[in-house]
Amino acid sequence: MANIEKFSTPINNRNIVQPISEHKSAEAEKVDFQNTSKVKQTLPESELLKQHNGDIQNQRGPAIFMNLLTDPQVTVGFMRNIYMMMDIVALLPMQNSALTEEMQQVFAQLNLSPEEIADEMINQENSSTAFKGELFDFLRDVLSENKSTDFRKAVISVLKAVNSEKSKPDILKALSASFEYLSTQMKSSREISKVLYDISGRFASYGAESEFTAIKNDALAVLTDIERSILFNDHISRLISMIRYNISRFNTNPDFLTSSVNHLMAMLGEEDKPEFLQLLYDHLAYYENRDISENLSDSKVMNIITEILKMQSESEEINALDSDSVESIIHSMLSSPSNFTPLLHFVIPVEYEDVAAFAEMWIDPDEDTGSADELSRQIHMLIVFDMDNLGMIEAELIVKNKDIDLSLRCFADMVPYLESLSKDLRKCADFSDYKITSVSVKETRQQRSLVDVFDGLSIKRSGINVKI
Numbered sequence: 001m002a003n004i005e006k007f008s009t010p011i012n013n014r015n016i017v018q019p020i021s022e023h024k025s026a027e028a029e030k031v032d033f034q035n036t037s038k039v040k041q042t043l044p045e046s047e048l049l050k051q052h053n054g055d056i057q058n059q060r061g062p063a064i065f066m067n068l069l070t071d072p073q074v075t076v077g078f079m080r081n082i083y084m085m086m087d088i089v090a091l092l093p094m095q096n097s098a099l100t101e102e103m104q105q106v107f108a109q110l111n112l113s114p115e116e117i118a119d120e121m122i123n124q125e126n127s128s129t130a131f132k133g134e135l136f137d138f139l140r141d142v143l144s145e146n147k148s149t150d151f152r153k154a155v156i157s158v159l160k161a162v163n164s165e166k167s168k169p170d171i172l173k174a175l176s177a178s179f180e181y182l183s184t185q186m187k188s189s190r191e192i193s194k195v196l197y198d199i200s201g202r203f204a205s206y207g208a209e210s211e212f213t214a215i216k217n218d219a220l221a222v223l224t225d226i227e228r229s230i231l232f233n234d235h236i237s238r239l240i241s242m243i244r245y246n247i248s249r250f251n252t253n254p255d256f257l258t259s260s261v262n263h264l265m266a267m268l269g270e271e272d273k274p275e276f277l278q279l280l281y282d283h284l285a286y287y288e289n290r291d292i293s294e295n296l297s298d299s300k301v302m303n304i305i306t307e308i309l310k311m312q313s314e315s316e317e318i319n320a321l322d323s324d325s326v327e328s329i330i331h332s333m334l335s336s337p338s339n340f341t342p343l344l345h346f347v348i349p350v351e352y353e354d355v356a357a358f359a360e361m362w363i364d365p366d367e368d369t370g371s372a373d374e375l376s377r378q379i380h381m382l383i384v385f386d387m388d389n390l391g392m393i394e395a396e397l398i399v400k401n402k403d404i405d406l407s408l409r410c411f412a413d414m415v416p417y418l419e420s421l422s423k424d425l426r427k428c429a430d431f432s433d434y435k436i437t438s439v440s441v442k443e444t445r446q447q448r449s450l451v452d453v454f455d456g457l458s459i460k461r462s463g464i465n466v467k468i
Contacts, residue, residue, distance in 0.1 A: 110304050111351035121361075123298040124346050131159065135279040142272060154264040161260040162280070164251040166287045168209060171250050176203035178243050179219070185239070188231055195222050216247055301347055343454065357387040364454055369400075376400070382453045390414065394444065396453065404429060404436045409444045 112120055126132050139155050183196035199222065202208060202215045223240050226232055261280065265273055346361040360383070367380040379399035386392050394409040406425065408418050422439045429436050451457050 106304060106307055110301065110308075111349045111356060112301070114350065114352055116300070117348055117350065120300060120348065121346050123300070124302065125344060127299050127302065131163075133283060135162075135283040138272075138276060138279055142268065146267075151267050154260075154267055157260040158264050161251075161257040162283070165257050165284060168250060171246050172203050172208050172212075174246050175219075175243065176200045178239065178246070179203060182226075182236070182239055182243070185236060186226065186229075186231055189229065192222065192226060192229065212250060213252055216250075219243075219247065301349065305347075343450070343457070355387065357385060359386075360384045362450060362453070364457075367454070368456055380454060382450075392444070393418075394448070399434070402434050404434055406436055406439045408439070408441045410441070412443045415441055415443055 136159075139158070143152065143155055177200075179196050179200035183193045183200060186193045186196060199215065199219050202211070202218075205211075208215060223243065226236065226240065261277075265276070268276060342364070344361075344363040344365065346363075347358070348361065349358040350356075362382045364380040367378050369376055369378050377400075379397075381395075381397040381399070383395040383397070384392065385395065391411055391414070393414070396407040396409070398405045410418060418441045422441070425439050426436045
């Protein structure tokens with residue numbers, strides 16, 4: 001114990017120079033707490049990861065489409081919400097009786113007769129792609145005969161030019177509506193609201209196409225002012241992003257179509273040139289003469305649904321009571337065919353012998369099946385029926401080499417009845433070259449989403465469908 005001090009005394013290396021602490025006053029150096037450049041930041045998320053993370057309010061692009069596809073309500077909610085709106089309008093004692101009567105007349109025109117179904121499906125299919133018609137069939141044929149890279153680039157340039165020419169009226173109409181809506185959102189600032197409303201009118205004016213550059217510059221300037229405004233919020237930010245995107249889609253080069261056509265003409269054979277020019281003229285003339293102020297498409301059902309939504313938005317009474325139904329309808333509309341949803345979508349409301357029914361049909365006309373070594377193609381269809389007194393029935397069809405496998409899903413009390421019809425269902429395709437080889441009936445245990453039915457959809461939506 002006498003030597004414990006020898007062990008407890010710290011040993012210092014005499015060669016180490018001890019730093020001398022300096023006493024600085026508070027005025028000597030100020031710490032800049034706003035400078036965070038030296039603070040270690042978290043690693044930014046990759047673009048792929050951003051598609052799968054976060055709230056839908058903050059999502060962009062493919063992530064929103066993926067949430068739509070995985071929502072079971074998408075496959076059945078479209079027409080059901082329309083009919084719910086019909087019931088509300090019929091029961092609601094609204095002050096505006098003229099609007100009520102007008103909406104009821106529009107609702108009455110919605111249902112199709114059995115004779116109208118085939119034409120309506122053709123019209124809906126024609127409206128689902130920009131590259132539909134004799135002109136594009138001609139371009140596919142000449143592409144199959146000429147495989148050179150230069151020829152392919154020339155055809156692609158013509159496709160871009162034609163699509164740009166057709167979309168100009170729709171872009172101007174969308175920009176006009178967006179600025180008009182934005183002016184209502186900025187009504188707290190009378191000056192900005194008036195400027196936005198004036199720009200909306202300029203986009204809708206007769207000479208908007210030739211004056212687009214000047215209108216665009218004024219529009220972008222006021223959008224920049226809004227982003228600096230105290231009224232700027234996330235909702236307005238999303239709307240401005242959409243406006244800027246639509247502005248970027250408008251091609252201001254007046255010679256784009258002419259130069260693209262001339263370049264392709266120089267590569268075509270003499271026998272193909274007259275046919276190409278005639279098909280191009282007919283195609284552009286159709287869209288130029290079409291009255292887009294009346295109908296958005298050739299589809300009767302889509303035009304009426306659009307009119308219903310428009311009238312509903314103008315009625316504060318219905319809007320306050322049934323806003324959820326409208327959101328669900330738009331939700332379903334967004335999941336219709338697009339680059340990220342490569343499925344054909346048909347909405348068919350029918351009234352036959354006082355029985356109201358509707359069906360939504362989803363089709364993958366070129367689904368991959370089999371292993372990577374032995375890849376084959378098949379047609380995959382999902383039809384969701386909703387009928388009075390019967391409820392919802394799902395019909396899933398897989399068509400391969402003229403053979404059809406039919407699978408039905410329904411509520412438990414309907415299973416015995418549909419099983420009793422199996423033999424009759426097998427005969428439904430006897431009038432054609434197709435043959436129903438198998439029919440199975442299953443109980444619906446839970447509602448399925450599009451991704452549940454179409455296995456490859458989640459893979460396809462990670463890229464862009466560029467088929468023409």
